[in-house]
Amino acid sequence: MVDLIQQYPGQLAAPATRPRASLRRFARRRSTTAFLMCLPLIAIVAGLIVYPAFYSVFLAMLNKAQTKFIGLDNFAYLLKRDTFRMVVEQSAIFALTAVFFKALIGLVTAHLVNNLPSKGQRKWRGMLLVPWVIPLALSTLGWWWLFDPTHSAFNWLIRGFGGNEIPWLSNPYWARFSVILVNVWYGAPFFLIMYLAALKSVPEQLYEAAQIDGANAWQRFVHVTLPMMRNIIAITVLFSLIVTFANFDIVQIMTAGGPRNMTHVFATYAFLLGIRSGDLPLGAAVSLFMLPILAVSAMFILRGVRRRGREIG
Amino acid sequence: MQRSTISRRDLLKTTAITAAATVSAPYVRHSYAAGKLALGLWDHWVPGANNTLTKLCNDWGEKNKVEVTIDYITSQGDKDILTASAEAQARAGHDIMSHRAWQIQVHRAVLEPLDDVVTALIAKAGPISPVAEYLAKTDGKWFGIPTTVGSQVKPCCSRLDLYKQHCGVDLTKIFPPNPNRDPKLVDSWNYDLYLKSAEQLFKAGFPIGLPMGQTSDAIDSTGAMFRGFGSVMVDEKDNIKVDSNETRAALEYFKKLMAFNPPEVYAWDDAGNNRWLISGKGAGIQNPPSAWAVAKRDNPQVAAQCWTHDMPRGPAGRFVGQLPFFYGLWSFSQNKPAGKDLLQFLSEKDQSRQLVAASVGYDLPSFKSYYDFDTWDKVEPPLGTVYNYPPRGDEQPTITGYPARPDVATQIYNQSLHTIMVAKVTQGDEPIDQVIKWAHGELEGLLRA
Numbered sequence: 053m054v055d056l057i058q059q060y061p062g063q064l065a066a067p068a069t070r071p072r073a074s075l076r077r078f079a080r081r082r083s084t085t086a087f088l089m090c091l092p093l094i095a096i097v098a099g100l101i102v103y104p105a106f107y108s109v110f111l112a113m114l115n116k117a118q119t120k121f122i123g124l125d126n127f128a129y130l131l132k133r134d135t136f137r138m139v140v141e142q143s144a145i146f147a148l149t150a151v152f153f154k155a156l157i158g159l160v161t162a163h164l165v166n167n168l169p170s171k172g173q174r175k176w177r178g179m180l181l182v183p184w185v186i187p188l189a190l191s192t193l194g195w196w197w198l199f200d201p202t203h204s205a206f207n208w209l210i211r212g213f214g215g216n217e218i219p220w221l222s223n224p225y226w227a228r229f230s231v232i233l234v235n236v237w238y239g240a241p242f243f244l245i246m247y248l249a250a251l252k253s254v255p256e257q258l259y260e261a262a263q264i265d266g267a268n269a270w271q272r273f274v275h276v277t278l279p280m281m282r283n284i285i286a287i288t289v290l291f292s293l294i295v296t297f298a299n300f301d302i303v304q305i306m307t308a309g310g311p312r313n314m315t316h317v318f319a320t321y322a323f324l325l326g327i328r329s330g331d332l333p334l335g336a337a338v339s340l341f342m343l344p345i346l347a348v349s350a351m352f353i354l355r356g357v358r359r360r361g362r363e364i365g
Numbered sequence: 366m367q368r369s370t371i372s373r374r375d376l377l378k379t380t381a382i383t384a385a386a387t388v389s390a391p392y393v394r395h396s397y398a399a400g401k402l403a404l405g406l407w408d409h410w411v412p413g414a415n416n417t418l419t420k421l422c423n424d425w426g427e428k429n430k431v432e433v434t435i436d437y438i439t440s441q442g443d444k445d446i447l448t449a450s451a452e453a454q455a456r457a458g459h460d461i462m463s464h465r466a467w468q469i470q471v472h473r474a475v476l477e478p479l480d481d482v483v484t485a486l487i488a489k490a491g492p493i494s495p496v497a498e499y500l501a502k503t504d505g506k507w508f509g510i511p512t513t514v515g516s517q518v519k520p521c522c523s524r525l526d527l528y529k530q531h532c533g534v535d536l537t538k539i540f541p542p543n544p545n546r547d548p549k550l551v552d553s554w555n556y557d558l559y560l561k562s563a564e565q566l567f568k569a570g571f572p573i574g575l576p577m578g579q580t581s582d583a584i585d586s587t588g589a590m591f592r593g594f595g596s597v598m599v600d601e602k603d604n605i606k607v608d609s610n611e612t613r614a615a616l617e618y619f620k621k622l623m624a625f626n627p628p629e630v631y632a633w634d635d636a637g638n639n640r641w642l643i644s645g646k647g648a649g650i651q652n653p654p655s656a657w658a659v660a661k662r663d664n665p666q667v668a669a670q671c672w673t674h675d676m677p678r679g680p681a682g683r684f685v686g687q688l689p690f691f692y693g694l695w696s697f698s699q700n701k702p703a704g705k706d707l708l709q710f711l712s713e714k715d716q717s718r719q720l721v722a723a724s725v726g727y728d729l730p731s732f733k734s735y736y737d738f739d740t741w742d743k744v745e746p747p748l749g750t751v752y753n754y755p756p757r758g759d760e761q762p763t764i765t766g767y768p769a770r771p772d773v774a775t776q777i778y779n780q781s782l783h784t785i786m787v788a789k790v791t792q793g794d795e796p797i798d799q800v801i802k803w804a805h806g807e808l809e810g811l812l813r814a
Contacts, residue, residue, distance in 0.1 A: 116772075133807070134807070201632035202629050202637065202641060202646075203644075219628060220632075222628055222630070223631075224793075304442075308580065310578045310632065310788075311578065311632060312631075313579075313785060324779065328446065329775055329776045329779040330467070330468075331776070332450075
């Protein structure tokens with residue numbers, strides 16, 4: 053952005069009014085105005101995200117009573133615990149499976165919506181975004197009622213069709229399936245909208261050229277659509293991976309980590325140890341555990357995005 | 366310049382006498398308390414119960430010229446725990462807060478010792494529940510006052526008609542709504558009879574429902590049953606005791622008992638067992654009278670058959686899970702004298718009587734001398750249904766995790782080691798020895814400094 057600085061010769065000539073003039077000049081800069089307008093947001097980000105993030109790193113290096121600095125002992129302790137290793141495994145299963153299906157469903161639905169006649173497309177786009185718009189805690193509660201251990205609405209339907217009831221939340225493996233299903237239901241619209249935007253930005257000429265070259269629909273998808281969408285796919289997957297690894301609401305409301313701790317993810321386990329069991333440093337260590345892994349993957353993904361951006365540019 | 370006529374020896378003597386008098390004297394309420402008090406109190410689920418508490422606080426405030434403001438905070442989603450944690454970290458917020466069971470231990474570094482108030486209360490009301498003492502007293506100091514509001518035990522709540530029809534057991538005879546119990550009949554209510562009845566009720570299509578998830582109802586009753594078999598996870602001296610014949614016996618028992626429970630108990634939250642009883646599908650649960658109270662509103666026919674009574678007796682005794690609530694006064698409060706005054710006022714017998722009545726007998730004071738309130742005699746239907754809710758006979762209150770030091774027990778409780786062990790054995794079909802080994806490993810971790 054180029055700053056627009058307006059200068060007034062009369063003011064420059066009068067040294068007595070220089071501080072006042074420079075202040076006015078400073079205020080008239082567009083970048084200054086932009087900065088001032090962003091200041092509340094910067095303050096919120098600094099106060100509610102940056103400070104707590106650094107504080108949680110500090111907290112994770114204290115002993116339980118928060119009286120002694122113990123370095124990485126909390127992390128070393130966690131790595132020795134069976135339950136924590138299970139939580140790592142579950143979080144990975146939860147995040148990777150959910151992100152994969154969200155991306156897949158988002159991609160397929162985006163194509164379907166993109167191919168709809170433009171007249172009715174807006175309605176479909178609106179309807180498909182509904183799961184993403186409803187507050188997550190509220191929609192999860194709705195899902196919990198559908199999966200209710202004793203009075204499940206789904207089981208009522210299954211019974212009606214003569215089938216056997218499914219232990220949605222009482223069997224650990226079905227419970228894992230249920231929490232992943234709800235996460236996919238909630239998150240797929242985000243992928244849909246991002247992919248739809250990406251699809252709309254692919255120049256029509258590329259498809260025409262491919263068609264002239266004799267490419268069929270699959271070949272056009274693989275050689276035109278996918279390469280043009282790679283950056284958006286990479287960024288949405290990265291963003292969703294980070295958010296899904298940090299998911300709390302769905303698991304806490306539906307299973308609270310049970311049965312047998314087999315649905316805990318990092319956030320719910322951190323809450324259990326940090327808030328419920330009163331060991332804040334250990335809870336902080338659990339929540340920070342994925343930070344280095346996610347940070348490194350974010351670095352690689354974003355480097356790829358930048359490289360491809362330069363190639364296109 | 367005038368020289369002091371008090372010698373160093375006199376000064377020391379006077380100081381010592383004053384200090385001794387202050388420590389040993391009972392707490393006396395001040396009439397000059399003034400200023401403001403902000404209270405963050407547990408939001409009672411019984412309609413109208415909050416109003417009685419508000420009225421009591423306001424009456425006290427008016428009398429003592431203290432401006433009292435109350436925020437009722439729900440325990441749904443642990444909002445009360447989160448609020449207390451935030452206030453403890455920020456060293457700001459209310460003056461007095463409600464704390465559930467272990468939270469006094471969690472926050473004791475920022476709680477004001479309340480020995481003077483508790484000592485005065487004990488002097489008046491007699492002995493206090495040992496569970497409350499275990500949870501709120503550390504290094505000889507009380508950091509919380511057990512409240513009437515919210516405190517509870519979790520005895521059996523059974524269907525009279527189903528037990529009579531399918532098991533031939535008349536629970537009103539074993540546990541009558543008066544002090545005239547037949548010790549022989551009470552003795553017959555043991556874990557063998559409980560298992561036999563569970564099997565008969567299961568076969569009749571009305572299983573009992575014991576939650577085996579990771580929420581408080583499940584943890585409290587399962588812990589009490591383990592204790593009934595004499596099983597201890599960690600003793601007072603940090604020795605891990607889980608690998609014992611008592612633990613094996615308890616797990617063997619659960620293996621048989623859980624086969625007669627509905628399979629969904631592993632996913633029940635604290636409302637799951639209530640709904641089970643209220644729906645009419647279940648013959649018995651272990652719960653405070655909340656399930657009965659909701660049944661009275663939603664399914665009166667079921668409520669008319671509910672009877673709250675003692676837990677079965679095990680080889681090591683008859684134990685019932687207790688979950689006391691506490692009031693804590695933050696050390697950063699600006700009005701500690703007024704806070705202490707109010708806490709003492711709320712804990713006295715007359716106020717407790719009104720609070721118990723407002724909760725229809727759900728709230729259970731921590732002083733045994735308060736068990737003579739007539740609310741428990743009068744509540745119906747059926748008349749006397751909750752008479753046996755306060756532990757009256759040989760039933761002893763306990764809390765899951767006891768007797769480990771509270772730092773460790775908090776984690777045993779909150780990480781649901783007991784119910785996970787049972788679920789591993791009964792739902793996961795894991796060998797008992799393997800499960801005990803797993804628990805041993807977890808406990809080693811919990812004992813770290």
